[in-house]
Amino acid sequence: MITWLGFAWTVFAAATVAALSTTLRFMFPNVLFEPKTSFKIGSPDTYELGKVDTRWEDKYGVWIIRSPEGIYALSTVCTHLGCKPSWMDSEQKFKCPCHGSGFYKSGINFEGPAPRPLERFSISLADDGQILVDKSKKFQYEKGEWSNPLSLLAV
Amino acid sequence: MIEVFKEAVNQFSSPVAIFTTGILLLALFVALPALMTSPLVAGAIGLLTVAFFIFGYFDPHFGEMVARPDNIPIVGLIFIFGFFTWYAMRKAVLNDALIAAGKPPKEKEESEEKVMVFPYLIYIEFVVALLYAAGLVFWSLLIKAPLEDPANPALSPNPSKAPWYFLGLQEMLVYFDPWLAGVLFPTIIIVGLCAIPYIDNDPKTSGYYCFRQRRWGITAFLGGFWLLWILLILMGTFLRGPNWNFFGPFEEWNLHKVVPLVNVNLSEYFYLKWLGIGLPKNWFLRELPGFTGLAAYFWVIPTLLEKTVFKKLQERMGTARYHILILLALLMLALPIKMYLRWAFNLKYLVAIPEFFFNI
Numbered sequence: 199m200i201t202w203l204g205f206a207w208t209v210f211a212a213a214t215v216a217a218l219s220t221t222l223r224f225m226f227p228n229v230l231f232e233p234k235t236s237f238k239i240g241s242p243d244t245y246e247l248g249k250v251d252t253r254w255e256d257k258y259g260v261w262i263i264r265s266p267e268g269i270y271a272l273s274t275v276c277t278h279l280g281c282k283p284s285w286m287d288s289e290q291k292f293k294c295p296c297h298g299s300g301f302y303k304s305g306i307n308f309e310g311p312a313p314r315p316l317e318r319f320s321i322s323l324a325d326d327g328q329i330l331v332d333k334s335k336k337f338q339y340e341k342g343e344w345s346n347p348l349s350l351l352a353v
Numbered sequence: 354m355i356e357v358f359k360e361a362v363n364q365f366s367s368p369v370a371i372f373t374t375g376i377l378l379l380a381l382f383v384a385l386p387a388l389m390t391s392p393l394v395a396g397a398i399g400l401l402t403v404a405f406f407i408f409g410y411f412d413p414h415f416g417e418m419v420a421r422p423d424n425i426p427i428v429g430l431i432f433i434f435g436f437f438t439w440y441a442m443r444k445a446v447l448n449d450a451l452i453a454a455g456k457p458p459k460e461k462e463e464s465e466e467k468v469m470v471f472p473y474l475i476y477i478e479f480v481v482a483l484l485y486a487a488g489l490v491f492w493s494l495l496i497k498a499p500l501e502d503p504a505n506p507a508l509s510p511n512p513s514k515a516p517w518y519f520l521g522l523q524e525m526l527v528y529f530d531p532w533l534a535g536v537l538f539p540t541i542i543i544v545g546l547c548a549i550p551y552i553d554n555d556p557k558t559s560g561y562y563c564f565r566q567r568r569w570g571i572t573a574f575l576g577g578f579w580l581l582w583i584l585l586i587l588m589g590t591f592l593r594g595p596n597w598n599f600f601g602p603f604e605e606w607n608l609h610k611v612v613p614l615v616n617v618n619l620s621e622y623f624y625l626k627w628l629g630i631g632l633p634k635n636w637f638l639r640e641l642p643g644f645t646g647l648a649a650y651f652w653v654i655p656t657l658l659e660k661t662v663f664k665k666l667q668e669r670m671g672t673a674r675y676h677i678l679i680l681l682a683l684l685m686l687a688l689p690i691k692m693y694l695r696w697a698f699n700l701k702y703l704v705a706i707p708e709f710f711f712n713i
Contacts, residue, residue, distance in 0.1 A: 256507040274507075279531045282509040288609055295511035297527045298597035298614065309614035310597075311527055314707035340707040 233258060236332040238324055242269055242353045245329075250285045250303060260319060260331060261285065261292075263303060268352040271331045272305045273317040292316070306339065315339040320348045359412065363601025366592060369696040372689070375580050382442075383572045386564050387450075390443040399435065412603050418591055422499040427517050427590045434583060438575070444562035445571075458561040511595045511608070520589030521582045527597065528691050530702070530712040538688070545681045552670075552678050573682070581688055616701035619643045636706050643704035647713065650687075655679040 237258055245251055251262040259282075261272040272292075274282050281296035291308075292301040299310030306315045320335035329351060337343035344350070382389045389395065406428065409415040419428055448458040468474075501510070515523045525534035558566045592599055594606040623642040624632050633639045655676060659667045667675045694700040704713040 259507065279526060279535070281513055282507065284509075284511060286609065289611065293596045295509050295513045295596055297523070300614065309616055311529070311616075311701070313530060313702065313705060313710070313712045 235334040236330065238326075238328040238330055240329065241327050242323075242329055242351070245269060250287070252285055255282075258331070258333070260333070262329070262331075264353070265304075268350040269321060269329065270305075270350050271319040271321045273319060273333075273336065275317070276312060277307065277314045277316060278310070278312040318344060318349045321351045322348060323351060359601075359603040363604045366599070366601035366604075368588065368599055369693070371588060371592075372580070372584065372692065375584050376576075376689075379572075379576055379579060383564075383568070383575065386442055387446045390439055390446050395439050395443075399432075399439075402431065402435070409602060414605055415591075415602050418602075422496050423514075423517060424590055425496065427586065430583070431587070434579075438579070441562060442564065445564035448561055448563050449565045452563065452565070458563065460561040512593055512597055514589065514593070517586060517590060521585040524585040524589045524593075525688065528688075528695050530710075532710075533713065538684075541681070541684055545685075548677065548681070552674055552681075573685075577685055581685070614699070616695070616699050618701050618705040619646070619703045620705065622698075622700070636708055640704045640706060643702070643713065646703055651680070651683060654683065 239254055239258075239262060242264075245262055245264040247264050247266070249264065251264075254260050254262065255274050259274045261274060263270055263272060276283050276294040276296065276299055278294065278297055278299050281294050283292040283294040283299065283301065285291075286293050290303060292303075292305075294300070294310065294312070297311050299307060299312035301307050301312065301316050304315075305318060307313070315338075318337045318339075320332040320337070322330050322332075324330040335348065337346050337349040406419060410419055418424060444459070448460075451458055514520065522534060522539060525538060528534070529538070553570060564571055588599075591602055594600040594604075595608045595610070598610050598612050600606060600610070619642055620632060620639045624630055624639070637644075658679065659675065663675070663679075670678065691700075691703075694703075702712040704711070706712065
């Protein structure tokens with residue numbers, strides 16, 4: 199025997215399940231933005247000595263810097279809360295717009311609240327002479343990982 | 354003349370100067386509540402604030418900040434909160450005078466009847482909620498919502514500002530690690546506010562406004578609310594500019610303003626500057642000075658106070674309630690203490706263990 203109250207509860211439960219299922223649908227987006235973790239960025243000659251190259255910051259989220267020791271790829275994610283700092287050429291530093299953290303060209307943090315340096319990504323030379331950056335391998339200074347040969351491409 | 358005044362205001366505007374002025378004003382307010390809430394003084398303060406905003410409105414930079422749709426609620430809250438703080442304090446001061454003269458408080462004269470929260474209070478609140486909803490509808494019709502482009506992880510606007518009600522938290526994040534300022538402190542603020550009726554369950558002053566019998570409670574509340582929340586929101590709204598640098602109210606936002614903010618951890622002060630030896634390799638040894646300081650702050654201070662000045666308080670409240678109260682008070686004070694340490698000594702973190710992202 200179906201009572202009105204039982205019917206009402208059934209409708210309520212069905213509506214709740216339907217609403218929750220549409221929420222679950224959001225977990226599976228139609229378009230997924232997943233940039234490739236490893237990519238080639240041209241030959242080392244195209245990077246000027248002492249310059250911070252911001253060509254790839256929007257596409258891949260890396261800064262490429264050529265220092266006298268070699269070329270390294272810095273992550274564009276601030277180590278404080280994950281905003282994207284901007285390279286300020288006249289001040290020669292990365293400066294975060296969210297809480298004012300500052301980083302040297304090397305990635306070392308020196309001002310503001312950032313507790314640790316920017317991360318570096320694996321960088322090597324591909325067979326065709328182009329630079330190959332692999333974002334799936336990262337190197338953290340505070341763990342002593344910047345001495346890893348993959349973190350710096352000697353040229 | 355106007356330029357000289359603006360320049361003076363800009364020169365004065367630094368986080369430390371503004372925060373210290375706030376503390377002094379609050380101290381004056383709670384030390385001389387009768388004078389500060391008198392119609393003459395309170396009216397003068399209100400009029401001066403209005404005059405400042407009208408004057409500032411004609412400044413190209415400040416005028417744009419004040420008129421920005423994002424910032425309208427913040428200009429409003431200065432006056433709304435200012436008015437209600439004055440209103441409650443004025444009633445308290447008048448009652449204090451009555452009680453001092455041996456008379457019952459004003460509220461007792463008005464009615465001695467006890468009424469229930471439901472429906473009497475809820476009804477009033479419901480009507481107010483309706484009025485507010487209607488007001489919001491008109492507001493949204495008058496002013497376009499300040500929406501921006503779709504979010505892009507590769508692009509952080511400069512400055513990147515949180516919604517106005519979170520700007521206090523964003524300001525705290527300048528001085529603290531994200532998990533403290535973004536997770537632990539907000540939780541403790543909410544839990545701590547919920548705990549107030551259980552910490553102070555003394556019914557002696559319920560039912561009427563008063564200040565003298567509730568001096569410490571009201572002072573702590575005003576300090577936490579006005580200095581650690583509202584003032585931080587105001588600073589974040591009007592005075593933080595590109596690269597989260599601090600700007601005067603009449604100062605153009607220069608992207609390349611250079612402010613020396615080089616910060617030093619306590620361990621570096623201790624081992625490099627004072628002892629003149631290198632940093633120890635072991636992280637525990639390296640951060641021992643910070644751990645010691647924190648232990649002294651959170652353990653020695655409450656124990657000492659318990660034995661001396663707060664002996665009576667501890668007996669009245671019981672051990673558990675006393676320690677919760679002191680812990681909350683110390684946590685609340687930790688925020689301005691850390692801010693002053695940063696301003697005075699460029700101290701970055703007391704305990705900094707980047708090895709596993711633990712910084713205090």
